[in-house]
Amino acid sequence: MKVLRLTPQTRLDLFPGYLWDGESPALTSDMVVCLRQGRIDRIIPQASYRPDGSQQLYLPQLTLLPGLVDAHVHLALDGLDFKTSVDRWQDPEAMSRCIKKQLEAFLEHGVLAIRDGGDASGWNLWARDRAPLEGPVPRIVATGRALHKKGFYGSFLGPPLTPPYDWEGTVKGLAAAGSDQIKVIVSGLVTFRHWGEVGPVQFDVNELRPLVEAAHERGLKVMAHANSDGAVRQAVLAGVDSVEHGYFVSDETLELMAERGTYWAPTVAAVANRLKVGRGREYNPRERDIIKGTVELQLKKIAHAHERGVRLIIGTDAGAPGVYHGRSYEDELSFFLAAGLPPLAVLRAATSVGAGALGLASELGSIAPGKLPYLIAVAGNPLEDPSALQRLEAVILLERA
Ligand SMILES: [Zn+2]
Known part of the structure; x- marks a missing residue:
């Protein structure tokens, strides 16, 4: 190449x-x-x-x-092992090597722009601004540190918040640190012990709305991690710009997203790739069935979203277990095709629509x-x-x- x-x-x-x-x-x-x-x-x-x-x-x-756009990655995580990844955060030289390799992997797969969904140490900002990288680098949109509610899911992504929230101050601080967009965690993670289990909603629409307003006032988009129909709906009603994951979203909420122009990165690889070589052994047969069913439902929802005109984008969640930087982009494309979307729609999601979600529509x-x-x-x-x-x-x- x-x-x-x-x-x-x-x-x-x-x-x-x-x-x-x-x-x-x-x-x-x-x-x-x-x-x-x-x-x-x-x-x-x-x-x-x-x-x-x-x-x-x-x-x-x-x-x-x-060039292709991956709208959801985590450069601070390697996709191989979560604990090793987080331990590596203490070692800037190892991080430098790791991030360099990951950025090369994106280029090797034609991914020339990425949006990082955050890490608690802010390595994504470092990768964008200060990493001593020689050679070509994809364009990086960094969220810096993600917001979550104290005691809830998301501690490795950023600092915990406790009510009463000072959204203005929080957004001001993130903007000063260099965040291109604000990432907020609205629900937990999809787990596979029970069908549909995604953890509680962390922030409701009334809490999220002033956050979105504070971000938009500074010209920053809001990227919301949300699973369960309730969490997605709260986020969309609050006016977030993109929904990440969105497992178990209802068709009614998809309609609302289409109306409002909310972007959706369904991150199929983030769940489906858990069953790939080696990793699947962590799960018992019942859990494996739940994973398969969760993926099947997500593919159906992607088709429904496309029919309703939702702005679908390709986001892999690279860095999550089994989701390798660069390589998993092919996986995510193949999931969109398996959902029945025509190649034109998938390619638009991968390029022009993705660029819009990154706030780079006027550039790439x-x-x-x-x-x-x-x-x-x-x-x-x-x-x-x-x-x-x-x-x-x-x-x-x-x-x-
Ligand atoms: Zn993520």
Whole structure:
């Protein structure tokens, strides 16, 4: 795989065999994409192209499309072992190596933008701003530390809150620390001892609404971890921008999400991958059945969400047990396809819609004049055969500023 790192000085004209812009229902062919000053300057038919001394790159037979977006990852966790991951937080050098490897894995799978759902030590902010990384790095949207209620699920993601809540002060502090978005934990985790068990709701709509208002006043989106229909509904009614996980959501709440334009990252891999090699042994047959049923229900809900026009996005929860950075993106795409979504809808979720959830719609996720060049080239037509995404031939991205 070829990796092309661009600087604002790069003048490059791309000649892909085919182009998919991140939104259109079909590919176009014989176009030239001209990159100038770190932006996509123009897209013109090859017939009207006049060389101006800029570098040219031919990508014959390949389809050029926007880089993929993983809307939910945890760079501080390795997906292999939770305890080892958290112990590693004490060792900056080991963290540096681990995060570097994970970021490389995203690039190897064509994932050029990620949103980190937080960790209590703020490694996601470090990865975005200060990690001594040489080489290309995907664009990172960091939430910093996630908010949860004291005594409830989420202590490894951020500091505990106790009522009465000072949402203004909390948001101000997170913004000052560099959070691009606010992550809040509204429920617990899906467990597999009993069908539908997800832990209690931590914050209700009246508690969440002032948080959302304080975040929006500062131009920050709110990313809400919520399982159970009750938790999802409270979060959506409070006006959060994206629902993460959303297991056991009802069709009525999906309708509300469609109406309000709430993004949904169903993170199927986060549950399904627990049954993958080795890991499944932790569960007895009854629990394995619960996991399978939970995944089946989630696939059905993805189909229902698509029918209702919910803004679905691809978020893997990479870093969770069995959910490997980069590699699990293929898993999540295959779950969306297994849910019956047409490849076009899955690819939009993976690019333009995902970029919207990251707050980067004006910068990446689609190929249009003015956008930043975060692009991939694959062999084949991904709209007809999504496995083309696994035949990644080139990654094009901006050098980290
Ligand atoms: Zn997560």
